[in-house]
Amino acid sequence: MTHQAIRHIDGHFGNICPKAQEGIMVKGRFAPSPTGRMHLGNILSAFLSYLSAKSQGGQWLLRIEDLDQGRSRTEFARQLEEDLLWLGLEWDEGGLDHAEYCQSKRGEIYEHYCSLLAEQGLTYPCWCSRADLMASSAPHQSDGRVVYAGTCRPREGFVPGENGVGFYAADGSYRDCSRKAATRIIVPDREITIVDRHYGPVSENLARDCGDFIIKRADGTAAYQLAVVVDDALMGVTEVVRGCDLLQSAPQQAWLHETLGFEAPAFAHLPLLCAHDGRRLCKRDKSLDMGELRKRYTPGQMLGLLAQLSGLIQGSDIRQGNDSGHGRDSKQASDLKRIIDMDNPPYMSLEEIIPIFSWSKVPLDNIVL
Numbered sequence: 001m002t003h004q005a006i007r008h009i010d011g012h013f014g015n016i017c018p019k020a021q022e023g024i025m026v027k028g029r030f031a032p033s034p035t036g037r038m039h040l041g042n043i044l045s046a047f048l049s050y051l052s053a054k055s056q057g058g059q060w061l062l063r064i065e066d067l068d069q070g071r072s073r074t075e076f077a078r079q080l081e082e083d084l085l086w087l088g089l090e091w092d093e094g095g096l097d098h099a100e101y102c103q104s105k106r107g108e109i110y111e112h113y114c115s116l117l118a119e120q121g122l123t124y125p126c127w128c129s130r131a132d133l134m135a136s137s138a139p140h141q142s143d144g145r146v147v148y149a150g151t152c153r154p155r156e157g158f159v160p161g162e163n164g165v166g167f168y169a170a171d172g173s174y175r176d177c178s179r180k181a182a183t184r185i186i187v188p189d190r191e192i193t194i195v196d197r198h199y200g201p202v203s204e205n206l207a208r209d210c211g212d213f214i215i216k217r218a219d220g221t222a223a224y225q226l227a228v229v230v231d232d233a234l235m236g237v238t239e240v241v242r243g244c245d246l247l248q249s250a251p252q253q254a255w256l257h258e259t260l261g262f263e264a265p266a267f268a269h270l271p272l273l274c275a276h277d278g279r280r281l282c283k284r285d286k287s288l289d290m291g292e293l294r295k296r297y298t299p300g301q302m303l304g305l306l307a308q309l310s311g312l313i314q315g316s317d318i319r320q321g322n323d324s325g326h327g328r329d330s331k332q333a334s335d336l337k338r339i340i341d342m343d344n345p346p347y348m349s350l351e352e353i354i355p356i357f358s359w360s361k362v363p364l365d366n367i368v369l
């Protein structure tokens with residue numbers, strides 16, 4: 001997924017969080033899932049969310065998103081904290097030692113907000129299996145996202161099954177309801193717009209582009225979208241900085257904030273790291289996991305590398321060839337590819353980097369390594 005799939009206006013949307021302009025203390029957050037060692041992309045997210053908050057004199061919190069109990073491990077969360085501290089990214093609140101910042105310990109809170117949505121008549125049970133979903137949903141035209149077809153959404157003509165554990169859907173097919181249901185929320189058929197601080201306005205018609213989405217899984221645990229919205233609101237997060245693979249869920253989350261009576265945080269998404277062939281870098285690229293990176297670099301070099309990757313330093317001292325300027329266009333991506341010195345990054349400290357941080361310097365296009 002690239003941000004090009006989304007309508008946005010290119011430009012600079014400000015380094016000051018709108019909340020800060022209202023005189024509210026800025027609070028950023030890093031919210032990783034402890035399912036393995038962090039890789040360069042994760043640490044770039046942490047770095048930029050930290051800088052964005054700290055450059056405004058704000059606070060930075062660490063939340064452990066361990067809802068997926070099958071894949072999350074405490075030792076991964078410990079390692080992740082140790083990797084952040086190695087780099088000097090110290091959080092002001094949260095972390096593994098505070099259960100209230102671990103999603104796996106917050107089930108009752110999510111349940112409460114799930115029931116508030118049910119009371120508004122916005123939720124319904126969904127019994128679709130994965131196979132049902134693939135059969136009934138058309139991949140979204142622009143980004144391959146699967147839009148839920150609304151199969152289980154209550155409608156007129158609802159006929160309960162004879163044995164009381166199923167019903168006949170509007171298309172006449174019988175829905176088996178004997179297994180546990182997930183809970184979906186009914187989304188409105190209207191455009192929801194957020195103004196991303198890096199990518200600008202992002203609009204989405206939730207009914208058309210997203211469909212009714214799951215807020216609670218069939219096993220009773222909260223789904224990611226609900227947990228993230230409830231946590232950001234209750235933890236007082238004023239700005240969400242994360243990879244632009246999540247840009248499309250920002251309108252969805254902003255709407256959920258509004259529906260729950262919360263004020264949505266500001267969003268700032270960052271470009272993804274890609275290999276030369278355009279493939280997104282991920283946990284499988286072992287050479288870029290923190291274990292390998294820590295063997296290769298000192299913390300100061302690692303900070304210098306991150307500052308280069310995010311465009312914060314790109315002076316003539318590190319540029320090569322006949323570079324012609326600072327255009328935020330596709331040319332910039334190819335320039336960056338040449339100038340990022342993975343072998344010998346400069347030493348930098350956070351104290352040096354915080355004052356030079358600006359979203360306007362961060363590229364919009366994927367960063368090619």
Ligand SMILES: [Zn+2]
Nearest residue numbers: 126127128152
């Ligand atoms: Zn369904």
